[in-house]
Amino acid sequence: MPRKTLVAVDGSPQSEAALAYALEEVPESAITALHVIRLPEGYWSSFAASDAELPGYEQAQERGRNLLEEAVEAAADGGRELETEIVSGKPAREIVDYATENGFDQIVVGSHGRHGVDRVLLGSVSEAVVRRAPMTVVVVHEQPDR
Template identity: 35%
Template sequence: MYKKILVPTDGSEFAKKAQLHALFLAKVTGAEIIALSVSENHFINGISTTDEVEQLNQILNDRCKRDLKEFEDMNEEDIKITSIIREGSPANSILEVASEESVDLIVVGSSGKSGFDRFILGSVSDKVVNAAKCPVLVVH
């Protein structure tokens, strides 16, 4: 049923639970996994020096690599995992990669945000569920 499963990760506990579900689904269906980590760097636009921007971008990129490596280390069944790092809005990046890679399923952790943050920002999982062209499994 599934050939490609997109699994966004941010290193959170919800993301790790989603990763376990995705690995199980990939094992039973023979699907490959596209693992995505997004460097959300919109907040650095106001920083004045290029050196500071480069340092922050490097820190964010290293974090993405670490999150993807942790996911790959969970793979005990030799499921094919292709890792992608993107910069930008997490929800938009997830939707773009889902389209580009023609995924059959997105498995995403619930954001856990509530209150004012959720009202202003919305959760990534909500945005993905409402805009994705394929099925989305939200793991809490």
């Protein structure tokens, strides 16, 4: 059975580096790119009967589709195929839940490179994924142009 790798895609340079890493370093693995639409919490969420009713949800879906289309093109440029999926919720939770429910062997995420107080105050999706995931997690740092 082929290995399965989930790559979190959010349009940041770090997630682009994560996708490039997965495409290059795990050629034997089937890769799925996952985009998570972060839902607003609090006021707006209490009035919406569904995710689609939330302000900006359609634009967020369109942005997600565009990001995943770019990921598919990047994979095709390297002679690879890529599955894609969009989910909604809290990114770290959705990434881990999707990987677990769909039998992925590993998750590849980009690091946002926050340090010190910023990391503590802002939190980190990649850090939360590492803590929660029952499978291997690879955190990729964006490499500066040399």
